[in-house]
Amino acid sequence: MDNEDLIVLALAVVARDLSLAKKMAHFAHDGVLEEGEMQEKLKLPSAELRQLLYRMQDSNLVVQLGTKEDESGNRLTYWRINKDIAESFLIRRIKNVLDILRKRRKEESSGEYYVCAADPTHVRLSFDEVIAKMGESRGLVCPVCGALLEPVNKEKVLEDLDRMIEILERALGVLEGEAG
Numbered sequence: 643m644d645n646e647d648l649i650v651l652a653l654a655v656v657a658r659d660l661s662l663a664k665k666m667a668h669f670a671h672d673g674v675l676e677e678g679e680m681q682e683k684l685k686l687p688s689a690e691l692r693q694l695l696y697r698m699q700d701s702n703l704v705v706q707l708g709t710k711e712d713e714s715g716n717r718l719t720y721w722r723i724n725k726d727i728a729e730s731f732l733i734r735r736i737k738n739v740l741d742i743l744r745k746r747r748k749e750e751s752s753g754e755y756y757v758c759a760a761d762p763t764h765v766r767l768s769f770d771e772v773i774a775k776m777g778e779s780r781g782l783v784c785p786v787c788g789a790l791l792e793p794v795n796k797e798k799v800l801e802d803l804d805r806m807i808e809i810l811e812r813a814l815g816v817l818e819g820e821a822g
């Protein structure tokens with residue numbers, strides 16, 4: 643992966659939008675972008691773009707360079723995309739996600755979990771929580787939609803987690819190989 647791919651990926655992680663990140667990198671001039679121009683090209687409301695840039699600045703992925711007025715008195719604001727930060731940013735993010743996934747895997751393999759039968763995103767209870775709820779009047783139903791709770795298919799969940807962990811470990815290996 644070259645630096646260009648890494649910065650696009652890093653910006654995409656913050657923006658949660660790969661095509662937006664690609665456009666930002668593409669429309670920048672030598673890594674410098676002007677806010678008004680970017681707003682037009684990305685077709686984003688100015689407040690939204692400003693918020694996005696601030697979020698990227700929080701991770702040092704962009705730096706505000708300053709403002710100046712053009713001939714017609716419009717205020718121009720310049721930002722520089724910080725390519726050098728991309729790699730370490732991605733390594734840090736991947737490590738965070740790996741930590742979360744490994745914890746989740748451990749939790750998942752040691753316990754028994756129950757989810758809403760209609761939509762598993764509604765609720766997820768541990769076996770202990772299910773036991774505690776058995777005493778309640780509403781019993782073992784989803785607090786969101788009222789459907790019954792059912793045990794999670796553990797093998798499937800573990801398989802998915804293992805696959806995600808493997809992909810991230812491989813990505814980390816590539817990045818750290820390049821860094822070292």
Ligand SMILES: [Zn+2]
Pocket residue numbers: 758759760761764765784785786787788789
């Ligand atoms: Zn439900």
